[in-house]
Amino acid sequence: MYCKELQVNMDNGTILSDKLDKWNSDLARRLTPNNVILSLYIAIGLLGNSTVILIYGFKIKGNKEDRYFIPFLAFADLSASIVLPYNKTFCSIFLLLIIAIHRYLKICRPQRKQMTLKWKRFAMCLVLIIAFALSAPMSYFYGSVSFKNEKENIVGLRCSRLKTTHVLTIIIVIFSFICLYLRIGYTIIKHFKYSKTQKTYNNTEKPRQNNKRKGVHSCSNGRLRNMDTELKSLSSNEEILAGSRTGDAKQSVFMTCAKRRKQNRRVVHKITLVFMLITVIFLICYIPKVIIKLLEARNARFWEEFSDSGRAGVLFLYRFFIINNIINPVIYAFMDKKFSRKVKLFCKICS
Template sequence: MTMFYSCEINGKLFEPGSSYQTLTTKMENSSYLSDKLEKWNSELARGLTPNNVILSLYILTGLLGNSTVILIYRFKMRGNKEERYFIPFLATADLCGSLVCASFGIALNMMQAEFNNMHLCKAWWFFAAFTTFTSGFFLVIIAVQRYLKVCRPLAKQMTLKWKRFALSLSLLVAFIHAVPMVHFYGSVPFPNEEEGIVGLRCSRLKTTNETGSLIFGGALVLITVACIVTLICLYSKIGYTILAHFKFSKIDCKPDTSSEVEKTSKIDHSQVKIPSSNGPLSDTDDGTYSVETYNTELSESLPPQKFIKPTGKTLTTNTKRERKVNPYKSNAKRRKERLNLRVVHKFTLMFMLITIIFLICYIPKVIIMLLEARNSKFWEEFSDSARAGVLFVYRMYIINNITNPIIYAFLDEQFAKEIRSLFKHCK
């Protein structure tokens, strides 16, 4: 007696009596489509091999560079904590950003048409957005701090409490902006009309509310543009102030041949009370000076001069409001003030360069985000080679996370010194 059993293949139930030939045909078609999809995905991944090599270099460079920055600035360097306070936090955000974003890019390249794990896709988009927003918000905080220190030295500065509050607020705001990524991104259909197959890629969901998706995309672009404009405005004012100070310093360095200077030069030096300069000057361990005197030195562009008459009484006379170097200020004190200003300006220029690289790397990403928000089939319309080029430009923002250690090495002499010392110990 012949017995028939029902069976389930690929989610479809075949009852007793079904044609064996029909069942075999369906199994062959399913296997055929799966093979075609796998072959198509392999071709897409092969075309993105150069992109994967670059992303792997991003991971390696970001890991080594930012780890070294955290190690040296946090545990090795002791001097000038005021100027270097934000550097370890920015390096931590850059480290996480380079690892998460670059590894996410490699995963997307390898699974262009076979990204079937919806939850992994959503989690990766969340962490990529969180690390990216954190790094950008940290740069805004640093720009505000440099603006207060350089442009408004007499105003209230950022205390340690406010610095910690600003960092915590940045993390919170970055988290709030990254959470919606879980709702608007996931595995979406990726059709190949020529081959008659449909894959899955990790991208913006098309099944969600289109209006809400556009509002969210517009909000992200608006926030990014606001950060960029804020950075440009703040550092433009900072750069103008620094250039004006350098111009003023050159004027001060010129010899004064006015009659007043000639008169004062005729005064008996034994009757002039010159401030003592025997005390120690260095406030730090790295050969630079503390920047705490930066506020007072700008408010006292020309301190009063003191003359002693033969009777022993001291006469104080205010100088003109013209900004001239006080000839009776000790050379040591003037040297200390110049070093203070040089430290402030050097670190400001360093952060300014970091911000310029940030803007160069993020502006192309913002443009592509705008185009992607307007066109739901943005990525599908490119050829395979064109898509590889656009993906490279889109992920250029990761360069921002890996170049900062190089900038520190060139512009922070103490950091470069510690790097050389570390290499000597490793040999």
């Protein structure tokens, strides 16, 4: 009798094991497209972010103040797109927040104290510490949850988030992004409007100045001769000539400085727009994951309620945030001319 019961239990165990193996195989097969996409993410992230590190870190010379954080962001994105540990993901998020604060000071508070190299390095260390502090207790926030297959009447286990702390952290960071970049965007738009008004004003003033010059040229010949005599007498005075040359030199320096300031301001705004676009793409890519995490927290059977194909689609949205880690090199290529030129030159040398 005992042998028969043991045989029945062994048969049931074999049947259950076969069902579980079949279930795992079906799940793996349906997730193959997602795995292919992840492989593409890895390849693109490796190539693109490595190029960014090479160009911004070693090829672009001169003042790198506005581009200081780009190689570090590329390194964080490279790590996150390849191995995807949570501390690397948090590094990218908090580094973007530091960049937003840096751009806010540059654009909205240009006359006040800015981030020095010392503070930038301190901010980088702070990012690493916070990212590690949030990712270290990951085993506490995640665990195994039962997952039932209604069709086969078997129960498996899946990894799931047990706490909502990280979601709340990300929501706070997203809210900070929105506040900072709304203020930055408003300031840039206001500056562009002012520049446009100044350009219109200068264009209307030029004809008036030309008319005044014509009035001077239409003076009588006698007055012109008198002016010519006065100029000749002045030309004999070396001190006045030296002063005139000094004045011309000062005017030339003033014009050069004004032109340089205008160019620097244009570069600052261009780099700021690059970072704004990067942050907008981050929000677009990360918000689906945040929404799914919130729904998952409210409904313990969230993943079980989908069909296998539906679950694969939701998983694609859940992993869509990885796009944020691989798209940045494309943005630099289109919006940063210096980076684009260096990439083209590097490709010519390699070919």
